Amino acid sequence: MESLLELFPEELPLEGFRKRQLAHWIWARGARSFAEMTDLPKALRASLEERYSLSAFQLVEAYPSQDGSVKYLFTLWDGKKTEAVYMPYENRKTVCLSSMVGCPAGCTFCATGALGFGRNLTAGEILDQLRAIAYHQGISPRDIRNVVLMGMGEPLLNLDNVLKAARLMLHPEGLALSPRRVTLSTVGIPRGILRLAEEDLGLRLALSLHAPDDETRRRIIPTAHRYRVAEIMEAVRAYYQTTRRRVTFEYTLLKGINDHPWQARALAGLLKGISAHVNLIPFNPWEGSPVEGTPRKDILAFAEELKRLGVPTSIRFSRGRDVGAACGQLALKAPPSLVPPQL
Known part of the structure; x- marks a missing residue:
């Protein structure tokens, strides 16, 4: 059965007024x-x-956090699962969407990476995460005005489906989102970054760098041996030269691994010549994690060193930690203390 969520409004199987309806x-x-x-x-x-x-799902389960965010666990029609997170703020509603079942990157600090790769999501499955969340929140899909593709998976390894989903998000008769309100996060796939620049949909790019040097980065991201930091940064610079859009650098701080002052200075050196912002992310623990988070005082010191060197920097504290919804915690699991509410 064909999914209508894969079709652009002009491709819908009706004519004129009925098509718009x-x-x-x-x-x-x-x-x-x-x-x-x-x-x-x-x-x-x-x-x-x-x-x-x-609908792309046979079952939707919701796990509300004490901070107001909600983790959604979706069972797809083939029985595989993925997750997304709803994060309401005072002046906006944001969703964090997945692009895959699991993830092939294998980042040591990430519970999703520990699952390995299941499969790519279709464009319809990516989009229906937002639609399902809106439905269960009792709002219109168009009430959600911020989308971050930072859930399960590496979006640039599923780029055809991600771009199709993004175009439907931006379409005036689709979700009618501003491209500035859609952020795509990648671990750093140079060819994908270059294609994003060529497509130039206006999306925001976030690079999960996590280390300024190859040796440290390979400790954190086992698959990082495929692309050197210099190669990734070359693609980022080309992206910036083409789009002139600021790039966000995500950096999860891990105790004794990537949190030394020299690494802050090396990171600042990498970013010279481009418009960049660094998001420092305190590690969100999960069962079986092989790493520890950097203490708060050292996080603040790392941030101050970057600021001293002229790098715009913020510390991003994740929401939904109590239900396993925070950055790096998505693991296709219900929180142990909760009975899954079936929606």
Whole structure:
């Protein structure tokens, strides 16, 4: 059965006014069934239901955090699972979406990396995470105005599906998102970064660097031997020269590994000549992790050294730690103390 979530509004299987109605139900109203589309003729709804699917999931479970965020665990139609996180703030609603089942990068600080790679998500599965979250929050998909592709997976290794999903996010009859409000996070795939520059959709780029030198980075990211830091930075510089957009550098601080003052100075040196912002991320613990987080005082010292060298820097404290929803904690698990609420 074909997913309507894979189609752009102009490709929907209706004509004229009906096509616009269908697009509105899918992207503005977030309909989960054709029965909800009460202004479409009953016979048309029945015909659509026979041929098309509106949902990518057979089961959705939600785990609310004490800080107001919610972790969502999705079971796909083939039985595999993925996760996303809803993060409401005072002036915006943000979702963190996945692009894969599991992740092939294998970062030592990340519970998702410990799972290994399951499969790529389709564009429809990426988009339906946002739609499902909106539905269960009782809001329109278009009420969610910030998207970060920072959940499970490496987006640049599933780039065709990610770009298709992004185009539907930006489409004026789709989710109508501003490209400045969509951020794609990568561990650093040079060819993917260059293609992002060529496509120039206006998305924000975040690079999960985590170390300024190859030796340290290979300790943190076992698959980093494929691409040297210099090669990644060459691609980032080309991206910046083409787009002139600021690049965010994500840096998870690990005790005794990548938190030394010399590494802050080396990181500052890498960023010369481009518009960059560094997000320092305190490590979020998970069961079986082989690393420890940097103490708070050393995090502050690392940040101050970067600022002293003229690098715009912030410390990003993750939300949802109590339900395993924080950065690096997604592991396809329900929090042990919770009975999964089936939605």
